[in-house]
Amino acid sequence: MLFNSFEFLIFLPVVFGLYWSVFQRNLKAQNAFLLVASYVFYGWWDWRFLGLIAFSSLVDYLCGLEIGKESQTKKLKKIYLGISLAVNLGLLGFFKYFNFFIESASDLINSVGFQANSYSLQLILPVGISFYTFQTMSYTIDVYKGKLKPTHDLIAFFAYVSFFPQLVAGPIERATNLLSQFFKKREFEYxxxxxxxxxxxxxxxxxxxxxxxxxxxxxxxxxxxxxxxxxxxxxxxxxxxxxxxxxxxxxxxxxxxxxxxxxxxxxxxxxxxxxxxDIAEFWRRWHISLSTWFRDYVYIPLGGSRGSKILSIRNIFIIFLVSGFWHGANWTFIVWGGIHAMLFIPLFVFNKNRRxxxxxxxxxxxxxxxxxxxxxxxxxxxxxxxxxxxxxxxxxxxxxxxxxxxxxxxxxxxxxxxxxxxxxxxxxxxxxxxxxxxxxxxxxxxxxxxxxxxxxxxxxxxxxxxxxxxxxxxxxxxxxx
Structure with missing residues (x-):
């Protein structure tokens, strides 16, 4: 369902009216209603992909519970975190990047004189998959790092993952901000x-x-x-x-x-x-939720700017190239990310990136x-x-x-x-x-x-x-x- 559509013009007032009149007194009922509304909103585009977002939500909910157990060994926590990341990145990689890797491999083989048969699948990219997979991954990572306690409320967690206003194109929310709001009583504020x-x-x-x-x-x-x-x-x-x-x-x-x-x-x-x-300021102001996501979950774990200049430059290149690749399975996006890396690095080298x-x-x-x-x-x-x-x-x-x-x-x-x-x-x-x-x-x-x-x-x-x-x-x- 599009925000700029006639359907949404009807959908939003109905949801707003029921949300504040019928379900306001019971927080769990309000969360359950938001979950249903979010699934209707997402399923309006293609109901078949509701199973995909539900599966992703369930995996991360269960993995979060296991990671959060105090009796759990560190090794098992890493295993459950690995399961969460593998499922999310696996789904994202299959639907978004399968054909790109197959075609790129075929082109490489052909370029060295061998004949490779090009094989691709007619895949439909689920709307919003790049956004909600990052949102769920941040949850399990934060639970693993001890920044967040796992939730036992299945409905609240599913509603957090599928929250319809920002489901298909962000902002990419963290559980520390958005999930916590599902547990607080919400009063209408004019x-x-x-x-x-x-x-x-x-x-x-x-x-x-x-x-x-x-x-x-x-x-x-x-x-x-x-x-x-x-x-x-x-x-x-x-x-x-x-x-x-x-x-x-x-x-x-x-x-x-x-x-x-x-x-x-x-x-x-x-x-x-x-x-x-400058470009550094641009990236502090453009798609902030994605920029900060890559900073916190990729750049800093790689070492950030704590090491030598060479390692820091390597990390900057990685973060921009990955950011470009996140946008789509095409070399144009990778080049776009590389251009921004080349524009950013001189500012970093001369300590001008935070001026x-x-x-x-x-x-x-x-x-x-x-x-x-x-x-x-x-x-x-x-x-x-x-x-x-x-x-x-x-x-x-x-x-x-x-x-x-x-x-x-x-x-x-x-x-x-x-x-x-x-x-x-x-x-x-x-x-x-x-x-x-x-x-x-x-x-x-x-x-x-x-x-x-x-x-x-x-x-x-x-x-x-x-x-x-x-x-x-x-x-x-x-x-x-």
Whole structure:
């Protein structure tokens, strides 16, 4: 079920009404209702994969219990942790990477002069599997490390794994934050619910108005780069930067907002990343739940930055390459991760990777020229790297890049009036984001000090733009990951 669908427009009010009226008095019943609602939400896409998420949940629930037993030997705890990781990574690897490894192996064999028969399976990638497997793995790892006591409440654990607002595209929550909230009595808080509605509205604006309208021009640019002027390709690359941000951050905002409606507080997943002044800051602000997951469960166990510079650089390369591979079974994602590693390492070597920890010019209306230039360069580098992320394969990425660097980059782009209107709207979007850059989301406090007519005028304007600029219902980009 899509957040931007008619079905969800009916589903959410029904769930909200029953959740706070019928089930509010009994916490276990409330958790059970959330579990049922989450399975309906997930099964709406394809009910056959409900068994997969239930199996993954059951394995980690049982492994967590065994790991958490005080009488259990350390060796057995490691075995149960290994079972948890093997099941989760095995399922993820089979559905997401089986064909990639088979085809890559065949290409390698063919490249050295031998004939290999290419074999692949027609596999459907279960939506959200990359997200909920990481969420369940973090639970068993934290139990093993003693950071968390295992839960005996099967319903609460299953509800935690399948919590529908963030199930299919994050944020990737930790049990230490989200699971613990299933054991606390939740009271309806009007200010929190209103904050959630504002965040949902902004998320829908980012997805429906910004991302979906970028998509048409982006698809045109990337489908036939060789037949278009370079000016179109530059605009297409910039539009994809806006598309993927509006799409993914829009989903996260809707998810966090829906969580607030239900009395849950999910972690912030995006913190205005395109206002970053270097790549290190970008990665502290982009897909925060995944970045911190890899930091805590891969980078630090590898040694982090505690060893020599050489080992630390090795760990940085691993973390970025794995992050790229997490996004999909394609060499383009690995190259994308490698590019970011190459951009990050010079900052690390010269101890510049932690120089921009605070939001830029928190009390200033405009950035300084130095900060503006840093933001512009960082955005340009990120945008060029996104080309590999968007391209269907390496050959397509190189064709696009080569076609961009042409004298036609200075020619007038071939765009219709709707695209020009949307470019103007994009500048307005940037301004609103800049104004709210110190908040959780852009319009969280915008207009609080203004009269009600101004505040509600803003909300109604956003609603009207969502309906006015709405295109054909489109899935979220990160559903494919």
């Amino acid at each position: 200010p929190l619910a209103m904050d959630g509605l504002r965040q949902i509205l902004w998320g829908l604006f980012m997805k429906v108005v910004i991302a979906d309208n970028c998509a048409a021009f982006v698809n045109q640019a990337f489908n036939h780069p060789e037949s278009q002027p370079a000016s179109n390709l530059w605009i297409g690359a910039v539009f994809f930067s806006f598309q993927i941000y509006g799409d993914f951050a829009g989903y996260s905002n809707i998810a966090i907002g829906v969580g607030k409606l239900l009395g849950f507080r999910l972690m912030q997943n995006f913190a205005f990343p395109y206002f970053s002044r 921009n920890l605070n939001p830029i010019k928190m009390k200033s209306l405009l950035p300084s020229f130095k900060d503006f230039l840093s933001i512009l360069i960082t955005f340009l580098l990120v945008t060029l790297a996104w080309i590999f992320f968007r391209a269907e394969n390496m050959q397509a990425a190189w064709i696009y890049l080569n076609s961009m660097f042409d004298w036609s980059a200075f020619s007038k782009p071939s765009m219709n009036i709707r695209v020009y209107m949307f470019m103007a709207l994009s500048f307005l979007f940037i301004g609103v984001e800049w104004r709210g850059r110190t908040e959780e989301f852009a319009i969280q406090k915008l207009g609080f000090s203004k009269p009600a007519i101004v505040r509600y005028g803003l909300y109604y304007s956003l609603v009207m733009m969502v309906f006015l600029f709405a295109t054909k219902e489109q899935e979220f980009i990160y559903f494919q990951f």
